[in-house]
Amino acid sequence: MTYRKNDHVTVTIEDIGSDGEGIGRVEGFTLFVKDAVIGDTVEAKIVKSKKSYAYARLEKVIQPSPFRVEPKCPYHRQCGGCQLQALSYEKQLEFKERKIRGNLIRIGGFDAEYVDAYMEPILGMEEPFHYRNKAQYPVGCDRDGNIITGFYAGRTHNIIANTNCYLGVPENETILNTILEYMRTNHVSAYDETTGEGLVRHILIRTGFTSGEIMVCLVINKKMKEFLPNQGELLRKLEQIEGMTSVSVSINTEKTNVIMGKEVFTIWGSPTISDTIHVRDMRKEGCPLTGQELTFKISPLSFYQVNPLQTEKLYSTALEYAGLTGKETVWDLYCGIGTISLFLATAAKKVYGVEIVPQAIEDARENARRNHIENAEFFVGKAEEVLPEFYERMSLGEVSGEGGQQDSAGNDSSMLHPDVIVVDPPRKGCDSACLATILKMRPERIVYVSCDSATLARDLRVLCDGGYEIKRIRGVDMFAHSGHVECVIMMQYNANGVRMGKEKNLQG
Numbered sequence: 140m141t142y143r144k145n146d147h148v149t150v151t152i153e154d155i156g157s158d159g160e161g162i163g164r165v166e167g168f169t170l171f172v173k174d175a176v177i178g179d180t181v182e183a184k185i186v187k188s189k190k191s192y193a194y195a196r197l198e199k200v201i202q203p204s205p206f207r208v209e210p211k212c213p214y215h216r217q218c219g220g221c222q223l224q225a226l227s228y229e230k231q232l233e234f235k236e237r238k239i240r241g242n243l244i245r246i247g248g249f250d251a252e253y254v255d256a257y258m259e260p261i262l263g264m265e266e267p268f269h270y271r272n273k274a275q276y277p278v279g280c281d282r283d284g285n286i287i288t289g290f291y292a293g294r295t296h297n298i299i300a301n302t303n304c305y306l307g308v309p310e311n312e313t314i315l316n317t318i319l320e321y322m323r324t325n326h327v328s329a330y331d332e333t334t335g336e337g338l339v340r341h342i343l344i345r346t347g348f349t350s351g352e353i354m355v356c357l358v359i360n361k362k363m364k365e366f367l368p369n370q371g372e373l374l375r376k377l378e379q380i381e382g383m384t385s386v387s388v389s390i391n392t393e394k395t396n397v398i399m400g401k402e403v404f405t406i407w408g409s410p411t412i413s414d415t416i417h418v419r420d421m422r423k424e425g426c427p428l429t430g431q432e433l434t435f436k437i438s439p440l441s442f443y444q445v446n447p448l449q450t451e452k453l454y455s456t457a458l459e460y461a462g463l464t465g466k467e468t469v470w471d472l473y474c475g476i477g478t479i480s481l482f483l484a485t486a487a488k489k490v491y492g493v494e495i496v497p498q499a500i501e502d503a504r505e506n507a508r509r510n511h512i513e514n515a516e517f518f519v520g521k522a523e524e525v526l527p528e529f530y531e532r533m534s535l536g537e538v539s540g541e542g543g544q545q546d547s548a549g550n551d552s553s554m555l556h557p558d559v560i561v562v563d564p565p566r567k568g569c570d571s572a573c574l575a576t577i578l579k580m581r582p583e584r585i586v587y588v589s590c591d592s593a594t595l596a597r598d599l600r601v602l603c604d605g606g607y608e609i610k611r612i613r614g615v616d617m618f619a620h621s622g623h624v625e626c627v628i629m630m631q632y633n634a635n636g637v638r639m640g641k642e643k644n645l646q647g
């Protein structure tokens with residue numbers, strides 16, 4: 140049985156694909172139907188057909204799933220942001236847990252029984268809307284040449300005009316309308332990706348949920364003396380918005396999908412905003428850390444977790460998994476503005492952070508000062524370069540014996556063999572050179588914070604083959620309504636090499 144393009148089929152959705160799409164089968168033929176919900180019976184139109192499977196477009200829901208809910212956003216089907224809004228939140232969480240489990244088994248080669256034995260229940264949100272503290276809106280023109288802003292439609296760069304996203308904070312709408320009105324009255328052009336002409340490319344808005352401070356950064360395509368025409372008018376309007384703290388421009392003249400340019404200039408107010416994160420004590424007795432609160436300053440180019448409420452749960456879990464008692468030496472790789480590093484530092488002897496973005500490291504050092512933390516040190520560079528270079532250099536001059544001794548450069552040799560290494564890489568996961576060095580450094584525990592369970596599973600296999608075993612696994616829902624899920628894993632070194640699947644590798 141095969142289907143051809145434009146054929147209509149009736150299918151019952153039995154599963155959810157990795158991007159949130161519905162999956163159904165008709166006589167052994169597999170159909171991927173975007174926007175169809177598990178449990179739905181739908182009519183779908185084939186858009187692309189292969190030998191044994193096809194992609195289809197949802198035409199009509201014939202029998203709605205008991206898990207189907209009324210989506211809040213009228214654009215949820217077009218917009219690339221929310222793939223799961225029509226699925227009940229409970230089922231979204233179930234899907235995300237299964238996604239982590241499935242990737243660990245399929246990609247990581249771990250036995251299902253191990254995964255199930257160590258998996259703890261996913262940490263979901265109480266109120267899964269208006270959770271994002273950051274949004275980046277592309278600016279462009281509609282067919283009639285009117286300036287618009289909103290979100291890209293899924294898998295395209297067509298802008299859906301929408302200034303009221305249910306995931307963001309309500310203030311965003313006022314800010315966007317202020318900027319659009321300023322652009323229209325002052326004839327400020329929007330950037331056109333096809334020609335590379337036009338001025339305003341993106342609008343970044345960030346809000347500190349605890350401080351109430353707002354940052355606006357306009358990404359523009361040209362460097363001029365006064366960055367924006369009639370800039371004073373825009374600033375006068377923006378500064379009236381409650382909470383406005385920082386207005387900047389970022390210059391990006393490249394033909395690229397990267398949103399921010401490398402340079403940022405503050406044109407009003409402070410160059411940064413601040414926010415406070417509160418970490419709960421989720422740990423067992425004997426740990427010095429009780430509920431901790433730290434304040435962070437954030438620049439436009441620095442990474443900062445987008446879901447502040449869930450960040451507290453994520454960091455609390457990571458800290459609990461790190462199992463610190465105050466004596467440990469810890470590396471925090473991919474440390475951003477030092478958020479996790481500084482929480483670790485409150486419960487460890489010494490923390491070393493590594494991060495590729497120089498502005499983020501400047502923020503991290505300033506954040507350490509602000510919070511009176513003196514036992515954290517930060518390095519700028521790629522984790523896969525800083526760590527191996529450091530390891531080579533240090534092990535050449537290593538003083539033999541116990542940790543705590545100093546080499547000629549004054550470095551503590553426990554740096555070389557830390558107790559815990561925390562990693563929190565971007566979606567592509569850790570570079571193999573980074574993983575190889577972690578294995579050489581052989582920490583007692585590794586805490587892996589991941590925003591992509593597929594690359595996580597790949598990296599955990601390398602670490603397991605190097606002598607580590609998974610001890611704890613927990614999903615955290617940082618991105619409600621999207622198909623993405625965050626995950627924290629704790630691994631422990633086991634010299635006996637416990638088998639967790641893929642026996643071939645272990646024997647080899």
Ligand code: SAH
Nearest residue numbers: 442473474475494495496521522563564565
């Ligand atoms: N742990 C931080 C940041 C996590 S996001 C937090 O919770 O806020 C991942 C970070 O890794 C980003 O700050 C990004 O700039 C940084 N990064 C990306 N590639 C890197 C690399 N090769 N080496 C070091 N840092 C990198």
